[in-house]
Structure formats: C-alpha cells, structure tokens
Amino acid sequence: MASQRPQVGGFTVDTSAPVGGFAPAGLPCFRAAGAGGEPAVAVLCRNHHPPRLRAILRLIDEADLPGLLRPLAQDVVVWDGVAVRAVVYEPPPGPALMRAGERREPMREGDLIQNVVRPIGKALLVLADLGLTHRGIRPDNLFRHGNGQVVLGDGFCLPPAFAQPAAFEEPAAAACLPAGRGDGTLADDLYALGVSLVALAVGEWPLAGRDDTSVLRAKLEHGSLIAVVGESRLPGGIATLVRGLLAEDPNRRPQPAELAGWPGTARVRAVSAKPVARASRSLRLGTVEVRDAPGLAFALGQHWAEGAEALRSGAVAVWIERALGQPALAARVRDLASGAPRGGGEPIDGMLSRAIAAIDPNAPLFWQGKALMPDGLGTVVAETLLAPSTPGLPRAALDALVADLAIARWAAVPGERRHDGPALDRAARRYRIVWLGKALGSGPERLLYALNPALPCLSPLVASEAAGTIPALLAALERRAGERERDSLPIDRHLAAFISVQMDGRLDDALASVGAAPTAAEAAVGAIAVYAALQRLHRSPPMPALASLLGELAAPALAQWRERARREQAAAELGTVAASGDLSRLHALFADPEARARDAFGFAQAQREADEAAQAILRIRSGRAAREAEARRLGARAAHAAGLLVLALTLLSLSGV
Amino acid sequence: MPASPSKAGERATRKVDKPRRGERTPFGFWALGVATGVLLGLALPTGLLLAIGLIPSALAAMFDRAPGRWTARSVLVFNLAGLAPALRALWLDGHSLSALSSLLLRPDGLPLAYGAAAIGAALPVIASWAILAVLEARAAVEVARLEQRRAALRETWGSELDAQAATVMPNGGPKSSS
Numbered sequence: 001m002a003s004q005r006p007q008v009g010g011f012t013v014d015t016s017a018p019v020g021g022f023a024p025a026g027l028p029c030f031r032a033a034g035a036g037g038e039p040a041v042a043v044l045c046r047n048h049h050p051p052r053l054r055a056i057l058r059l060i061d062e063a064d065l066p067g068l069l070r071p072l073a074q075d076v077v078v079w080d081g082v083a084v085r086a087v088v089y090e091p092p093p094g095p096a097l098m099r100a101g102e103r104r105e106p107m108r109e110g111d112l113i114q115n116v117v118r119p120i121g122k123a124l125l126v127l128a129d130l131g132l133t134h135r136g137i138r139p140d141n142l143f144r145h146g147n148g149q150v151v152l153g154d155g156f157c158l159p160p161a162f163a164q165p166a167a168f169e170e171p172a173a174a175a176c177l178p179a180g181r182g183d184g185t186l187a188d189d190l191y192a193l194g195v196s197l198v199a200l201a202v203g204e205w206p207l208a209g210r211d212d213t214s215v216l217r218a219k220l221e222h223g224s225l226i227a228v229v230g231e232s233r234l235p236g237g238i239a240t241l242v243r244g245l246l247a248e249d250p251n252r253r254p255q256p257a258e259l260a261g262w263p264g265t266a267r268v269r270a271v272s273a274k275p276v277a278r279a280s281r282s283l284r285l286g287t288v289e290v291r292d293a294p295g296l297a298f299a300l301g302q303h304w305a306e307g308a309e310a311l312r313s314g315a316v317a318v319w320i321e322r323a324l325g326q327p328a329l330a331a332r333v334r335d336l337a338s339g340a341p342r343g344g345g346e347p348i349d350g351m352l353s354r355a356i357a358a359i360d361p362n363a364p365l366f367w368q369g370k371a372l373m374p375d376g377l378g379t380v381v382a383e384t385l386l387a388p389s390t391p392g393l394p395r396a397a398l399d400a401l402v403a404d405l406a407i408a409r410w411a412a413v414p415g416e417r418r419h420d421g422p423a424l425d426r427a428a429r430r431y432r433i434v435w436l437g438k439a440l441g442s443g444p445e446r447l448l449y450a451l452n453p454a455l456p457c458l459s460p461l462v463a464s465e466a467a468g469t470i471p472a473l474l475a476a477l478e479r480r481a482g483e484r485e486r487d488s489l490p491i492d493r494h495l496a497a498f499i500s501v502q503m504d505g506r507l508d509d510a511l512a513s514v515g516a517a518p519t520a521a522e523a524a525v526g527a528i529a530v531y532a533a534l535q536r537l538h539r540s541p542p543m544p545a546l547a548s549l550l551g552e553l554a555a556p557a558l559a560q561w562r563e564r565a566r567r568e569q570a571a572a573e574l575g576t577v578a579a580s581g582d583l584s585r586l587h588a589l590f591a592d593p594e595a596r597a598r599d600a601f602g603f604a605q606a607q608r609e610a611d612e613a614a615q616a617i618l619r620i621r622s623g624r625a626a627r628e629a630e631a632r633r634l635g636a637r638a639a640h641a642a643g644l645l646v647l648a649l650t651l652l653s654l655s656g657v
Numbered sequence: 658m659p660a661s662p663s664k665a666g667e668r669a670t671r672k673v674d675k676p677r678r679g680e681r682t683p684f685g686f687w688a689l690g691v692a693t694g695v696l697l698g699l700a701l702p703t704g705l706l707l708a709i710g711l712i713p714s715a716l717a718a719m720f721d722r723a724p725g726r727w728t729a730r731s732v733l734v735f736n737l738a739g740l741a742p743a744l745r746a747l748w749l750d751g752h753s754l755s756a757l758s759s760l761l762l763r764p765d766g767l768p769l770a771y772g773a774a775a776i777g778a779a780l781p782v783i784a785s786w787a788i789l790a791v792l793e794a795r796a797a798v799e800v801a802r803l804e805q806r807r808a809a810l811r812e813t814w815g816s817e818l819d820a821q822a823a824t825v826m827p828n829g830g831p832k833s834s835s
Binding site: 602620628630635 | 788818819
C-alpha cells in the first residue's frame, strides 16, 4: 500500500509514513500534508467501528478549540480495497503523557492543575457548548510539548468510549460492549478525567493488569474512588478534585467551567453520595457473591442463564425483600418474573432485562448476557453486521433485541434514568419497523446506515469506491457500470438502504417498487427511476455507462408501450438517449407518466374500436338471410310499383291523351 | 220472435272466437261473387273477358301467402295493364260475345294479358335479385372498410389488440371477447 496517497479534504495522506501513538485501538494513522505543506495526521477509521461523523463535522467548522486537537478534514477514501472514512487532525504537539500500562514519574500537583486540568476543562467547556462529549480522555490521549499545556487527542474516530479501558468508565458504561457505550454525557468525560488525574498523579495506570470484569466488580463493591485510587496517595488539591470527579452521583462532579479556572473557580459541594444499601447476607449468582442492588443487577446481566433461573425461582425477590430490605422492589421483581414461562426464549430475555432495569435504574440495557446503552445501538449494529470476526453481540441476539422492542421495554421500567423514555420508545418502534422491513431500501442495512451516518456505501457493487455521498455513489456506479456483467441489476440492498437514508426516505416508494418488480426489465426501469431522481436532485454529470447498462436491462420493458410507433421510436432512441447519460430522458423512454397515460387511453380506445368493428363484421356476415328477406320485400314492392306505373301508362295511352 | 239469451250468447262467443281474417274472407268472397254476378248480368262480354283474362291474378292470389301478397299485387297490376287493350277493343267493337270470341284469338288479347301477368310474376324475383346484389355489394364494401380499419388499428397498436379484442374467426364466429 506504499503507493497509495489518498486525498482527504485537500490533504494528501502519505501511507508510507505511519504515525504511532496517536490513533487508538489499532486504527491506521499516517502523516499527511496540506496543499501548502502544513503537517497533519490522518486516521483511517473502520467501518465496523464507525467514527462519530456528526461530532467531527461540528468540530471542523468550529473556529476556536482550546485544549483540543482540531480535526481539519474528513472524507471517504479507499484503503486496502475498502472504502473507509478518514479524518485529518492537526499534528499533536508532542508525545502522549503516558502510554497504556506504562509507569512514569508522577506529575506534580501544580503541573497537573495548570497544564492538564485547566486546558481539559476548557476543552470540555467547548464540547459542552457544542452538545458533544469526548469519551476518550485518558493519559495516552493527552499530548503536550515540553512542559506546556496538554491537548486532548482524538475521541471521534471510533464509537464513543470504544478505546476506553474499563477503569476510565463509570460502572454502567464499563459493563457495556465497547461498541455500545453510546455518546454518554459530560459526566462520563469528567469521570474519565478524574481517573486520568489519578494515573498522572500516581504515575501508574489505574487498576493495571486487571480484566474489565474485576475492575467493574471492584468499582461496584468499593465505589469508584476507592477502586481507582486504592492505596495510592494523591496530592491534597488533586485528591479533592478527584473525589469530586469520581463522585457516584454525576450531579456532584465539578463542571468544566470550574475546571478551567481550578482551583479559583471551584464551588463547594458535598461530595459524599448517599450510601448504597448493603444486604445483611449475600446472594450467590454463578461465581459472584452480591451484597447490594447494583451488584445484583450486574451479576444478573453477566450471568444470564443463572440470573434467569434465580429470578424465576423467586430467590432474587426473596433476597431483595429479606436481605436487602426493599419489599417494594421485591414485589416489582416478582411481578416481572411471574409472567415469564419456564424454558428459554425471548420472554425470559425480556423479563430479565426489565428486572435488571428495575433493580438498578442506572444499569445499562442488558440483553442475553451483553450490555449496551440505548444510544449505542447504532455502533453495535455496525459491529454485528460488518465485523470480520465474532462481534460483541451475535446477530441472533441483535435480531431479538430489535424485534422484541427491548429498548422500549427497558425504557418503560420505572426509575430515574438519564434517557428520555418516550423518545426511546418511539425510536425502538421505528427501529423494529425498519429492521423487519422486507422491501428494498429497508431492513437491517437501512438501520445500519441510518444510525451510522459516517458509513460509506458498502455495497459490493461499488466495492473499492469511495462512495460516501450520493454524488460520489453515482460517480462510482458510473465507473463500475462498464465493468459489470450486463445481466445483473446495478442495485442491491446496501445501495438501496444507503440511498434511502441519504434521501431521508423520499425515494422509499421507488426503491420498494424496484424490489417488488415482477420482471428484471421492470426492476431495471424502477432502478432507472431511482437513479434519474438522484441525478436530477444532485445535478450529477451525465452517466452514459450506467444508462447504457440500465437501458439494456430495461429494453424488454419497451414492449409495454402499446403504440407500435411509440415502441419502435423508443427502441430506436434507446441507444442515443443512453449514450447521452441523461437518466431522466432514459426513464421517459420507458415510463413517462403522461405519455403512458395517453398510450393506455389510446390503446383502450383502439381496443374498443376494434371490438366494435369485429362485432359489425360478424353482424354483416351473419346477416345474409335478413338481406335476402329485405331484397325480396323490396323487390315485390318495386315490381308492384312498376306494375302500377305500366298500368297507368297503358290506360293513358289507351285513352288517347 | 226474439232470440233466447242463450243463443245470443253463443253467437257472441262465436264472433269472439272467429279470427278476423276468417270473418273478412267470406265477405270478400261473397262481395267478389256479387260483383261478378252483377258484372256478368249487366256486361257479360266484359265480365267474361275479365274472368278469363285475370286467371293468372287469381292463381297468384291463391299461391302467394306472403304477408301483403305483393307478388300477387304485382301480377294483378301487370295482368290488368295487359288486359286493358283487349277491354278497350271489346268495348269499341260492339261489346258482344262474338267480338269477345274473335278478340280472345287475337295476339293482343289473352296472350298479351297473360304475358304481362308473367312479367308481373317474374319481376319481383328479378328485382329482389338485383336488390340483393346491391345489398351484398354494400355489405362487402362495409366489411372491407371495417377490416381495413382493424388492420390500421393493428398496425398502430400491434397484435396485442387482437389478443384482447373480440375477433372474428375465419368461419365468422367470435373468437374471444375482452
């Protein structure tokens, strides 16, 4: 790939010059240069872990981004034969403060506050003003030049918090699939900043060497502050700040404006949270002993089969009532469990998911042993549908999650959550309709593109083409049309879904008609209608190759013109019009609505006329007997009249007149 | 003596039951008989000439059972036209039986009357042939025009028109009807 030099928004990416230590989770990162030679770094994203395009576009447009590495451009490029989105950043000012798992000399309190807390506070302030979260605050993503202020690196080239170790996430997010943590809130960034400060102040990666499950359990059992800080000693000012940032109640965490001027702008607030009720005796679920409601919720979610059995048997409700002393919660859990049948299947999953939500309203949505935040569904869908290896959430589980309205039912469980329940309910119902849709332009592919706007079109028909927008897609189709087999339609479910999402559903009917066409020729006419609309709406240049391919495929549909002259004229013009690349004209050859109506009307009229003529011929041919009778009748009358005339003339002549 | 009510009722019933033609036919027959009798009584030669000369008309009236009996009428008027010269000659030659007998042997007598009656009998047939020929010609022209129109429509709209429109099979029967 050394010869590849993709262009991204005016920057040339030098793929022979990789940059290490900038992009997380193994994303390819290379040096790039602008038109004037200004240095930059380009990150090539993965389709199955799509970047946060909305945030990137907002930040590119933002003039002033203190404390944040600025994204300069983004576009879709082809890398290793696959279209992926690339993001160009300004180069980091220096190395990262601390590599993952690295031990370093602890930073001094003044340095931390002056060069870490304040600039990141400013960066979070800007992000909060833009309605964005970063979800990538950790020591290896903080860059500084010499002893200057740090800048926050990339947090947008992967799904939110995808690259965050469990130690840097709140328990609810840490329990989630990496791809399913969702955008989260500012509180999540503040929490990650708190853990980062601990790491920098101690000089050691917090909870290093422990797996995510044990980190999560430690946080649940001991609280975040104790689990993260452990036995380490923090400088006094930092300890106060970290205690606030790691408060279990997000509302008690210092705000970015306070951090930007810390400690002068710090507000006094009680950092002690309401203690979690502990049970008098533990409950064993699988290998875990739980002693409180959050611990129970996470244990149920992670030990799905045992949790379902314990819930159904009533053991959980009894424990909540007697050991935890919460009879109201126990009654609710009993109600939820009472409707579930014995054995496996969806009702068990739904029951357990809602029971967990009832036990701990802060818990994420658990589903078949996996967890995700509702706003992380899009990236989970991308991972499940596109990941080359085993995804976090299997396809069958994802099918059930969407089809069974798990998100809506989870959101409907009473309890204080940061999510908008009615909005989630509406969204879940919409997702279900789309997911189960069989029409072309619907189905899982549609949801994939709808929830992941950063994805380029992944249709095999435009493989190795950077089709991130409709004009780019049309250009790619035009390039590939000449290479395609002449007997296959240049539209598939991925293309249709991509078009449908990009056009906000305005072409749904046209796309569905392509899929529902009874013949290949009619499907080709439908495809011409779709591409003609796209060409017209986006004022795309002529597409003679695509028009030629579609014209060939649709040619049999010319027989639908009833008028022979029109049919022959259309057939004669087909080649010329296709060569012009004007798909609207090509479509008019097949299905101009007004001409079609005239044609149908004329045919019906001709049919009626021919029918009447046939009937008249039949009448005439079968009417000989009647004509003979009429001839006889008229002949006799004529003879009589002639006789009268002869008689009159005879009498006249005899009378001598 | 007045008829009893029962006999009057029977007559009324017979009147109702008898067909009108049957009622008129005896009247016409008797009227013809009376007229013939009067004619023979007052002008015997003329009556005999008419009786002999109109035999074709009487035969035609007997055999023509068609409504209106137009052939019989045609025979009658031609028969009369052919007999008129003989009548004139009879009246001019003294209106006697001898004149009648000599007249009957003349070629402008009975042969003329019978020949005219023959023309009167043949003319309806000949005229109907001629009229039928005209009617058939008109029908053929109309069929040709309609076939031409159908061919033009087929030319414009293709053979699908025949597939869906009612068409005529070669033997003239309907093939299908949309």
